[in-house]
Amino acid sequence: MSASSTPASWTVAVALILLGIGATFTSMTIALDQYGRWGARIFPLAGSLSLIALGLTELWNTKGKPTSSLSREHLPAIAALLLLSLAYVWVMAKFGYLISTGLAAPLALWIFGVRSKTGLAAAAVLCPAVYHMIFFKLLGVFPPLGRWFDLLDVLGGY
Amino acid sequence: MEIFAALGSVLSDPVLLGWVLLAAIVGMIVGAIPGLTASAAIAMLLPLTFYMEPLPALAFLYVIGKSGRYGGSIAAILFNTPGTAASAATQLDGYPLARQGKAGKAMKVATISSVIGDFTGEILLIVGVAWIATIALKLGPPELFAVYFAAFIVIGSVIGKSVTRGLASAALGVLVAMIGLDPISATERFTFNSFDLTNGISLVPLMIGIFVLGEVFTQIEERGKKTEMIPDSDDASRNRLTWAEYKTCLPHVIRSSFIGSFIGMLPGLGSAIAAFVAYGEGKRRAKNPDDWGKGALEGVAAPEAANNAVSGPSMAPLLTLGIPGSTIGAILIGVFLIHGIQIGPTLFLTSRDLVYALFACGLIGIVMYGLIGYYGAAFVGRFITRIPTRVLYPVIFLTSFVASYTSRGNLFDVYVMVAAGFMGWLMRKLDFNPAAFVISFVLAGGAEETFRQALLLSDNGVMIFITRPIALMFLLIGLAALIVRIRSLNRQARAVALEDA
Numbered sequence: 001m002s003a004s005s006t007p008a009s010w011t012v013a014v015a016l017i018l019l020g021i022g023a024t025f026t027s028m029t030i031a032l033d034q035y036g037r038w039g040a041r042i043f044p045l046a047g048s049l050s051l052i053a054l055g056l057t058e059l060w061n062t063k064g065k066p067t068s069s070l071s072r073e074h075l076p077a078i079a080a081l082l083l084l085s086l087a088y089v090w091v092m093a094k095f096g097y098l099i100s101t102g103l104a105a106p107l108a109l110w111i112f113g114v115r116s117k118t119g120l121a122a123a124a125v126l127c128p129a130v131y132h133m134i135f136f137k138l139l140g141v142f143p144p145l146g147r148w149f150d151l152l153d154v155l156g157g158y
Numbered sequence: 159m160e161i162f163a164a165l166g167s168v169l170s171d172p173v174l175l176g177w178v179l180l181a182a183i184v185g186m187i188v189g190a191i192p193g194l195t196a197s198a199a200i201a202m203l204l205p206l207t208f209y210m211e212p213l214p215a216l217a218f219l220y221v222i223g224k225s226g227r228y229g230g231s232i233a234a235i236l237f238n239t240p241g242t243a244a245s246a247a248t249q250l251d252g253y254p255l256a257r258q259g260k261a262g263k264a265m266k267v268a269t270i271s272s273v274i275g276d277f278t279g280e281i282l283l284i285v286g287v288a289w290i291a292t293i294a295l296k297l298g299p300p301e302l303f304a305v306y307f308a309a310f311i312v313i314g315s316v317i318g319k320s321v322t323r324g325l326a327s328a329a330l331g332v333l334v335a336m337i338g339l340d341p342i343s344a345t346e347r348f349t350f351n352s353f354d355l356t357n358g359i360s361l362v363p364l365m366i367g368i369f370v371l372g373e374v375f376t377q378i379e380e381r382g383k384k385t386e387m388i389p390d391s392d393d394a395s396r397n398r399l400t401w402a403e404y405k406t407c408l409p410h411v412i413r414s415s416f417i418g419s420f421i422g423m424l425p426g427l428g429s430a431i432a433a434f435v436a437y438g439e440g441k442r443r444a445k446n447p448d449d450w451g452k453g454a455l456e457g458v459a460a461p462e463a464a465n466n467a468v469s470g471p472s473m474a475p476l477l478t479l480g481i482p483g484s485t486i487g488a489i490l491i492g493v494f495l496i497h498g499i500q501i502g503p504t505l506f507l508t509s510r511d512l513v514y515a516l517f518a519c520g521l522i523g524i525v526m527y528g529l530i531g532y533y534g535a536a537f538v539g540r541f542i543t544r545i546p547t548r549v550l551y552p553v554i555f556l557t558s559f560v561a562s563y564t565s566r567g568n569l570f571d572v573y574v575m576v577a578a579g580f581m582g583w584l585m586r587k588l589d590f591n592p593a594a595f596v597i598s599f600v601l602a603g604g605a606e607e608t609f610r611q612a613l614l615l616s617d618n619g620v621m622i623f624i625t626r627p628i629a630l631m632f633l634l635i636g637l638a639a640l641i642v643r644i645r646s647l648n649r650q651a652r653a654v655a656l657e658d659a
Binding site for chain 2: 012016025026027030031033034039040042043044046047048050051054055057058061070074077079081082085086088089092093097101104105107109111112113114123127130135139140141142144
């Protein structure tokens with residue numbers, strides 16, 4: 001059902017089928033309503049079974065077609081950014097917004113190719129300050145406070 | 159008549175006009191930056207609008223969508239890199255014109271055509287939307303479910319390279335929307351005993367992830383590539399646009415405006431399809447088809463008019479049925495909900511003034527981006543070449559975190575945003591359809607509600623969808639769209655195979 005070969009067809013097909021099977025089993029664990037009707041299960045099941053059907057169709061379509069693999073050239077940088085993203089949220093939860101952003105800003109710039117030490121140092125200070133001013137002071141959003149330590153406690157609080 | 163009262167009210171409010179002007183500028187710049195789209199800008203700026211009144215918030219994001227569509231043409235003509243998928247059609251003739259030293263002339267044609275197309279779409283929306291809402295009020299749950307069903311199929315199958323992956327994106331959107339408590343029986347679904355998941359997945363972090371963080375992941379692969387602007391000719395006469403030159407474009411602009419408006423009304427099709435259909439139709443009817451693709455002004459005018467004409471009518475299914483016609487529409491649903499405004503046919507009973515004021519802001523926004531674009535597109539182009547992407551994308555990266563936290567003040571939402579961002583990148587990489595995923599996520603709740611209401615009304619179970627003629631018609635439209643799409647893809651595949659042979 002596609003004009004040209006789509007990337008990683010076999011892997012995608014198997015992933016869709018496995019995801020569909022997992023979602024179908026989970027859908028069957030959804031409790032029935034007080035009259036024993038399937039109301040709450042219908043849409044989750046429809047979505048799950050559609051995934052299985054689409055995965056099988058994708059698998060059928062891969063027969064006899066050349067498979068094109070994905071470029072792995074940028075995978076280390078993608079993995080680094082994903083790791084930074086997860087670590088950023090974790091540090092935000094433990095040490096608050098200022099410290100986490102002060103660490104994440106230069107690292108993000110570094111991943112994108114900025115190597116100037118002055119630039120990275122300036123980002124570590126300016127980014128948390130500017131975002132804090134805009135979102136937590138001007139807009140009045142309550143900042144995510146660190147569970148273990150928060151710089152705002154030292155700086156005189158929110 | 160309501161629109162004139164609304165125009166008067168908007169024009170007498172300088173603060174609102176300021177927001178519209180800011181939106182016209184922001185949208186144009188974001189649309190012109192290769193890689194960034196109006197959807198990304200709207201998703202990122204959405205949390206800022208939580209703290210605004212409903213009308214300025216909606217007008218700000220609505221006009222960003224409009225000028226963002228136009229901004230794509232700046233990148234297509236001046237940088238030979240389409241800022242949006244829709245402006246790839248503009249690039250076909252816009253770039254050759256720029257290479258001939260006529261970038262200024264091409265930009266003027268693009269601007270005037272965009273303004274005419276956008277005005278046509280907006281006026282058709284204003285005239286037709288209340289009429290559609292009146293009809294929508296008469297539709298019962300079975301008919302509404304059939305409309306949702308057709309929308310799922312069209313959105314999943316029509317856009318993108320692969321029908322199976324498009325439909326799988328839609329199915330994934332439905333499954334993610336099911337996470338949380340069942341709205342009728344409050345039964346837990348896909349929560350895996352997690353308290354955070356019982357509240358469901360919030361729309362705002364999901365959209366910021368898919369459209370903003372996903373784009374940051376994508377841009378890592380573009381690191382080091384510089385955006386270079388084609389130098390404009392020193393000969394001013396080459397870039398002066400005369401009436402005689404534009405007169406030949408006018409029939410194409412009028413036709414394309416109606417093509418764009420029609421396509422805009424159909425959920426999920428969007429600007430890119432409108433622009434390419436208008437380009438193809440324009441070339442077929444042109445007196446100079448051989449010049450198209452080599453620098454014909456008509457080849458810039460036709461796709462630009464269609465691309466922008468989509469904007470207004472794409473709001474019709476959103477405002478009348480609660481079905482977003484585009485990703486921008488899906489994001490605007492979030493704004494309506496946050497401000498406690500129930501969208502759907504009753505919107506014209508409860509918030510009629512707000513809707514017409516929004517349309518008035520749209521009309522004023524078109525004038526604003528038209529004027530800025532006509533006189534300042536080259537300046538915008540030069541400004542964009544000075545933005546270092548290796549600084550811009552880390553800033554967008556950091557903004558996406560704080561923006562997703564701001565929506566509910568909840569770090570779980572930030573984790574959702576990160577997961578959605580990675581998924582958005584993976585979906586683009588594997589030819590899945592992120593737009594279908596998000597629109598289906600938004601539609602799933604309404605579709606489930608109407609489906610279950612229809613079953614409660616029915617004495618014959620699912621037969622109610624077949625025995626009601628309007629419901630049956632929409633079900634058949636959905637299936638027909640799927641069959642037509644599969645046949646067209648198979649034809650393309652055969653043509654490619656023959657070429658290879």
